[in-house]
Amino acid sequence: MRRFVMGIAIAVAALFTFVLPADVVARNYSIVPEPAYMDIEAEGEYIVTGKTRIVVNDEAWNPAERFAEDMMSYFGLKKPMHTSKRGKGIKVRTDIFVPAEGYEMTINEDGVVIIGGSEAGIYYGLQTLRQIIVANDGKVPYGFIADEPTFAYRGAHLDVSRHFFSVADVKNYIDIIAAHKLNRLHWHLTDDQGWRIEIKAYPELTEKGSMRKETLIGHGLNPVEWDGTPYGGYYTQEEIREVVAYAAERYIEVIPEIEMPGHSQAALHALPWLGCNEQIVDVWTTWGVTPEVLCAGKETTYEFLEKVLDEVIELFPSELIHIGGDECPKERWAECEHCQAMIKAQGLESEEELQGYLVARIERYLNSKGRRMIGWDEILDGGVTPTATVMSWRGLYGGIYAAERGNDVVMTPMSLCYLNFYQTESREGEGLHIGGHVPFEKIYSWNVYEGMSDAARPHIIGVQLNMWSEYIKDMDTVEIMLLPRIGAMCEVQWSHDRRDDSTIRAKMELMRKFYEVNGWNCAPYYFDFRK
Ligand code: ACM
Ligand code: ZN
Numbered sequence: 001m002r003r004f005v006m007g008i009a010i011a012v013a014a015l016f017t018f019v020l021p022a023d024v025v026a027r028n029y030s031i032v033p034e035p036a037y038m039d040i041e042a043e044g045e046y047i048v049t050g051k052t053r054i055v056v057n058d059e060a061w062n063p064a065e066r067f068a069e070d071m072m073s074y075f076g077l078k079k080p081m082h083t084s085k086r087g088k089g090i091k092v093r094t095d096i097f098v099p100a101e102g103y104e105m106t107i108n109e110d111g112v113v114i115i116g117g118s119e120a121g122i123y124y125g126l127q128t129l130r131q132i133i134v135a136n137d138g139k140v141p142y143g144f145i146a147d148e149p150t151f152a153y154r155g156a157h158l159d160v161s162r163h164f165f166s167v168a169d170v171k172n173y174i175d176i177i178a179a180h181k182l183n184r185l186h187w188h189l190t191d192d193q194g195w196r197i198e199i200k201a202y203p204e205l206t207e208k209g210s211m212r213k214e215t216l217i218g219h220g221l222n223p224v225e226w227d228g229t230p231y232g233g234y235y236t237q238e239e240i241r242e243v244v245a246y247a248a249e250r251y252i253e254v255i256p257e258i259e260m261p262g263h264s265q266a267a268l269h270a271l272p273w274l275g276c277n278e279q280i281v282d283v284w285t286t287w288g289v290t291p292e293v294l295c296a297g298k299e300t301t302y303e304f305l306e307k308v309l310d311e312v313i314e315l316f317p318s319e320l321i322h323i324g325g326d327e328c329p330k331e332r333w334a335e336c337e338h339c340q341a342m343i344k345a346q347g348l349e350s351e352e353e354l355q356g357y358l359v360a361r362i363e364r365y366l367n368s369k370g371r372r373m374i375g376w377d378e379i380l381d382g383g384v385t386p387t388a389t390v391m392s393w394r395g396l397y398g399g400i401y402a403a404e405r406g407n408d409v410v411m412t413p414m415s416l417c418y419l420n421f422y423q424t425e426s427r428e429g430e431g432l433h434i435g436g437h438v439p440f441e442k443i444y445s446w447n448v449y450e451g452m453s454d455a456a457r458p459h460i461i462g463v464q465l466n467m468w469s470e471y472i473k474d475m476d477t478v479e480i481m482l483l484p485r486i487g488a489m490c491e492v493q494w495s496h497d498r499r500d501d502s503t504i505r506a507k508m509e510l511m512r513k514f515y516e517v518n519g520w521n522c523a524p525y526y527f528d529f530r531k
Contacts, residue, residue, distance in 0.1 A: 029145065030135045030510045031128050032487050033181060033494035034503075036102075040143035046107050048129075048138050050075030053082045053089035060092055060116070062249055063123035067130065070175075074134060074517050090114065090129065092122045101183070102148030105129065107140050117148075120251040124149075124181050134517050135510040153410055153462025154493035155184035155255075156486070158478075161191035161266070162287070163469040164233030165478070171246050172475055176482060176520060178250035180490035185247055185254045186322060186464060189235075192265035192284035192292075196234045197256070197315075201307045202271060209270035210234040212283040218432060226285055240315050248317075255374065256316045258308060261294040261301075261358055262328030268292050274301055276336035287434075287470045289327045296358045297338025306365055319372050320389060323362055326376035328355055356382025363388055374410070377402070391464070393417075396451060403456035412464040416446050417489070419481050420468040423525045430525075433471045433481075439531040443488035444504060448496060465489045479521035487511050 027040050050071070054064040061083065067090075068080035075081070090112040098104055098117035103125030106113045112129060116122030128147065132140050156177040158165065165173070174185060189197045195209035211232030217225040235243070247254045265284045268275045275281070276295040284290055295301050312321065330351035333339040343354050355378075363373040363385055374389040377398030384390065389408040392399025399409045414421070414436065421436025449457055465486060472478055487508050491499050508526065515522040525531075 027141050028503075029128075029132050029141065029143070030503075030507045031131050031145075032504075032507050032511050033490040034498050034500065034507075035128065035145050035147035035495075036498065037146040038143065039145075040141050044109065044142035045136070045139035046109065046111055046142065048090065048112070048133050048140055050077045050081060053084050053087045055087050055089050055091040056083055056085060057091060057093035060094055060119050060122050063116070063119050063126055064092055066123065066250060067126040070130060070179075070518075071133070073519065074130075090126075092116070092126070094118060094122065099148040101152075102146070103128075104147075105145040107142050107144075109142070112140060120183070123178075123251050127179055127181055130179070131511070131514055134514045149181065149494045150496035151460070151462035151493050153184055153464070154182040154490070155186050155410060155412070155462060155464030156182050156482075157186035157188060157412070157464055157466040157468075159188040159191070159467060159469040160196050161188060161194045161469075163473050164194065164196060164231075165469075165475060166233075167235065167239050167243060169475040169478075170243050173478060173482075174243075174247050174250055174252055175518075176479070177486070178252055179514075179518070180486050181494050182486075182490060183252055184462070184464070185252050186257060186466075187243075187254055188257045188259075188468075190257070190259045190266065190324075191263045192290050193287075194232060194234075194283060195266040195270065197240060197258075197312070198234060198236045199308050199311050200237070201311065202304070204270040205267060205308075206234040207270070209266040209283060212266075212285050214285050216286045220286060237311070237315060244316060253318045254316055255318045255320050255322050256312050257322035257324055258305075258312060259324030259326075260305060260362070261296050261355065262289070262326065263324055264294050265290050265292045267294070271304070273298075274304060276332040276339060289329060291329045291331050293328050293330075293332055295336060295338055296333060296354050297336055297340070297342040302358075302361065305362060309362070309365065309369075313366075313369050313371060319370075320374045321366055321371050322374045322391070323359065323366075323379075324376060325355070325359055325379040326393070327378065330355070352382050354382070356384070359388070360385050389461070393466070399460070400452045400456065403452055403459035406459060408459050408461050410462050410464050411448055411460060412466055414466075416443055417463070417465050418468065419465050419485050419489075420470070420472060423481075423485065423523055424530045426530070431471075431477075434468065438485070440485050440488045440508075440526040441531060443485060444491060444499065445501075446492055448492060463489070463493045476521050480523045483515050483520055483522040484508055484511060484526050485523075 056064045064083045092114045095115045100117045101120050103116045103121040105125050114125035195205045199205050214226040214228050244254050268281050269283045272278045274294050281292050333351045359379050366373045377392045390402040391410045393412050395413050399411045403409045421438040
């Protein structure tokens with residue numbers, strides 16, 4: 001029924017676009033990501049100022065309070081905008097007839113009314129209103145908007161292992177992704193170069209595993225040099241809870257990633273008995289793929305992983321827990337008596353299948369705790385269970401393959417979603433980055449469903465941008481890599497079937513102003529027509 005109403009609304013909108021005169025067309029809301037339906041009246045604007053009240057009709061205080069705070073910098077206020085139970089202004093409430101993450105917004109002489117399908121829906125409506133206010137200098141044109149997302153999973157990843165980002169930085173990252181209506185933060189908390197989450201059962205993980213002696217300089221090519229400076233950092237469990245709560249207030253679920261069995265050298269440094277040969281290794285000071293991985297043959301490894309996950313589950317309410325699973329060389333396993341004994345005991349054929357065994361065993365453990373497992377697409381290689389969610393990064397193929405066989409999939413192919421890649425072909429002025437080339441236009445024109453059957457489509461639960469931090473040392477650089485490309489990404493995530501090549505540039509010019517108002521750094525390349 002809701003879809004039907006939205007369908008009619010969209011059909012009516014299509015009619016209007018043909019008959020509106022040019023001066024009316026110039027009146028627009030200019031929203032990124034593109035709403036499902038907009039009907040702008042020819043005349044009239046409701047003026048929103050720092051004194052406008054946000055009127056909360058059914059206890060939906062949280063989205064109203066977030067908006068009241070978020071608008072402080074634009075209006076130059078010392079205190080948040082006023083929220084109250086009564087009065088005129090921006091009225092917000094929920095209604096079950098609006099899609100869960102959707103909203104309907106009406107603007108007329110009485111003010112603005114936002115009806116969300118949930119508090120999250122109100123929050124997204126208020127994100128839209130933030131953009132309209134900034135784009136139109138507070139004069140909000142009369143009209144109506146109805147909106148809902150394409151994908152349920154709209155993710156942004158942040159690697160805090162290669163470089164560490166403070167709680168304040170992570171909150172800032174959350175603010176930016178929330179303003180683009182994303183709803184998942186994939187927090188990459190452990191890797192070879194640093195273990196960043198306090199685990200009370202194993203204090204060594206952060207005492208020893210959160211610091212590396214030094215860091216590779218540049219790409220480490222000829223000569224290979226290190227900077228000689230110790231580097232580290234980690235989050236206490238209290239800080240983790242603070243971030244999870246902050247994200248939840250912005251309707252973002254935090255999905256923690258604990259890497260296994262590869263990308264675990266920091267854990268091996270802290271607890272050498274986790275390795276096949278128990279040799280002492282450093283927290284890694286170089287980027288890439290190390291042969292030092294967790295032993296998949298010893299019961300003590302599984303005990304360790306379960307105890308770590310027990311604490312992770314306590315800290316993160318997210319149903320999905322990310323177990324990594326990518327880039328795990330098998331040479332240590334090939335020479336390890338424990339790994340070989342496990343292969344034999346379990347009737348496995350190869351080291352690849354041993355990884356499949358480990359991943360499936362961890363999945364069963366998570367399921368026994370009421371959680372579900374997500375892993376990078378290498379989890380397909382050792383024979384994946386039908387219930388695992390697959391994050392397709394090596395390309396589109398893993399995701400398509402998994403979706404065709406009925407697994408849920410998050411698409412994050414590096415050729416389109418790795419925002420740590422360069423933004424221009426020439427790379428001029430971009431500083432040193434890991435490589436690759438992902439310009440705005442490439443993301444914006446991506447058809448996520450290309451190459452898959454109709455039956456596979458519902459298994460694509462969403463799309464995610466990734467922010468790996470080997471060459472990203474601070475939040476200013478994260479912002480430059482994220483903005484404006486997240487504008488293209490959120491259009492894919494929220495507005496997949498309604499993107500419009502003819503309006504995106506003008507919309508992004510206004511988004512640039514929006515970023516400036518919020519104090520966020522934005523890369524110039526897209527605006528300079530550099531690809
Ligand atoms: C990855 O980039 N190794 C998931
Ligand atoms: Zn082993």
